[in-house]
Amino acid sequence: MQNTPTSASLSKSQFSYRAGLSSGQPIGRLMAQALAYPNLVSLAAGFVDNATLPCEAVERVVTRLANQPELLRKSLQYASTAGNDEFRRALVDWNYRDWPDAKPNAERVILTAGSNQFLHLLAEALLDPGDIVIAASPTYFVFLGMLRGVGARAIGVQADDDGMCMDALSETLDRIVASGDAKRLKAIYTVTDFDNPGGSTLTLQRRQRLIEMVQRWRREHGPLLIFSDNAYQLLRFDGEALPPLPEISADAQDFVIELGTFSKSFSPGIRVGWGVVPDSLVPQLLEIKSNIDFGSPHFSQVIMLETLRSGEFDRHLPVILEGYRAKRNAMLDALERHMSGLPGVHWREPKGGLYVWLTLPEHIDASDTGLLWQHATQNGVLYVPGGYCFPPEGVPAQANTIRLSYGVQSCQGVSEGILRISDAIRQAANAGIGD
Numbered sequence: 001m002q003n004t005p006t007s008a009s010l011s012k013s014q015f016s017y018r019a020g021l022s023s024g025q026p027i028g029r030l031m032a033q034a035l036a037y038p039n040l041v042s043l044a045a046g047f048v049d050n051a052t053l054p055c056e057a058v059e060r061v062v063t064r065l066a067n068q069p070e071l072l073r074k075s076l077q078y079a080s081t082a083g084n085d086e087f088r089r090a091l092v093d094w095n096y097r098d099w100p101d102a103k104p105n106a107e108r109v110i111l112t113a114g115s116n117q118f119l120h121l122l123a124e125a126l127l128d129p130g131d132i133v134i135a136a137s138p139t140y141f142v143f144l145g146m147l148r149g150v151g152a153r154a155i156g157v158q159a160d161d162d163g164m165c166m167d168a169l170s171e172t173l174d175r176i177v178a179s180g181d182a183k184r185l186k187a188i189y190t191v192t193d194f195d196n197p198g199g200s201t202l203t204l205q206r207r208q209r210l211i212e213m214v215q216r217w218r219r220e221h222g223p224l225l226i227f228s229d230n231a232y233q234l235l236r237f238d239g240e241a242l243p244p245l246p247e248i249s250a251d252a253q254d255f256v257i258e259l260g261t262f263s264k265s266f267s268p269g270i271r272v273g274w275g276v277v278p279d280s281l282v283p284q285l286l287e288i289k290s291n292i293d294f295g296s297p298h299f300s301q302v303i304m305l306e307t308l309r310s311g312e313f314d315r316h317l318p319v320i321l322e323g324y325r326a327k328r329n330a331m332l333d334a335l336e337r338h339m340s341g342l343p344g345v346h347w348r349e350p351k352g353g354l355y356v357w358l359t360l361p362e363h364i365d366a367s368d369t370g371l372l373w374q375h376a377t378q379n380g381v382l383y384v385p386g387g388y389c390f391p392p393e394g395v396p397a398q399a400n401t402i403r404l405s406y407g408v409q410s411c412q413g414v415s416e417g418i419l420r421i422s423d424a425i426r427q428a429a430n431a432g433i434g435d
């Protein structure tokens with residue numbers, strides 16, 4: 001009798017090798033677990049604040065657009081693969097108004113449906129199986145999934161309150177050379193401001209050292225890029241803005257790829273992101289983008305063009321910042337209130353962005369198969385297990401870490417969530433003692 005293929009083996013055989021590499025993304029599992037527990041306070045999702053979504057501003061922008069029939073008609077048609085030209089020009093004028101040395105020409109800007117799509121484009125265009133990307137430990141776990149999806153290696157470098165440690169980066173580079181893999185190193189990925197998940201911001205001195213190290217590498221070993229992900233750059237609550245990497249050195253435009261997005265600072269529903277790439281990479285990236293969609297949604301781009309042009313964005317940003325500052329403060333206050341007495345528990349205090357990085361005593365396993373997760377979900381609170389955010393090589397994953405987001409909850413929800421997590425930590429710690 002012939003073996004009858006099971007539905008699992010049948011469907012598996014239908015998928016590509018690349019699809020197999022992409023399986024097991026934590027985000028889907030986390031969402032499913034969240035749905036299994038109603039009345040849950042989620043400090044996990046990177047969603048933005050519902051209360052300050054720009055409903056009135058978008059209503060005014062859409063009305064403005066409706067009153068410009070020519071522009072409206074144009075916005076309902078395809079644009080070019082790189083996106084609406086007028087918007088690309090307006091975007092560089094606006095985004096680099098305080099950083100004239102970093103200002104690129106608009107031909108170097110490619111508009112995408114959010115910056116995640118741009119990261120994906122970079123992975124597709126620049127990475128072969130076995131190629132290496134260096135990132136902070138911890139780093140943006142969705143990007144780690146993309147690297148896995150193209151068979152690339154991710155090597156993690158020690159990070160602290162000031163972002164990726166440059167001495168540790170230098171040692172990692174030396175190790176890559178010593179292992180004979182110098183030609184496989186393609187890029188260093190960094191979220192310069194208010195990192196997801198670490199909440200840290202790369203200091204000016206570290207930015208300068210990073211640029212110098214890459215310049216040196218390029219002289220000695222050949223091409224190396226920096227993927228500078230600026231997703232949270234505009235969400236600064238305290239202190240002065242730091243220069244973007246291309247502002248630091250005139251030649252940085254040859255090797256820094258900057259990524260930006262309006263998702264966090266305006267609306268992820270509109271989903272407009274962009275990348276600024278060295279001249280030499282533009283044509284090939286556009287070829288690949290042509291295969292994907294030959295241009296991201298034009299209507300969204302025109303909405304954002306009008307949002308910038310009308311001043312709606314600049315008026316709305318302070319409203320968002322005020323909301324997030326209050327929620328960041330609510331989270332830090334609640335942590336102080338409920339967790340300062342817990343031995344071995346500490347957290348970073350972000351000056352912007354959406355995340356607080358929490359470290360627990362080493363014996364507490366915060367992964368979603370651990371005891372803490374069980375207690376937390378039973379108490380009705382959800383977090384992102386920090387272990388997901390560690391690149392598979394380099395710094396070993398720390399299962400005793402947690403990413404907390406104050407993005408979507410109210411101040412009250414944030415405080416309640418922290419109370420529930422602190423209870424779960426006590427329960428898990430007590431259970432551990434009895435083991």
Ligand code: PMP
Pocket residue numbers: 046113114115116117140191196229231260261262263264268271272273
């Ligand atoms: N980079 C980082 C570091 C992020 O946290 C996110 C969103 N969570 C993105 C990029 C992508 O955002 P979007 O695609 O909505 O622009």
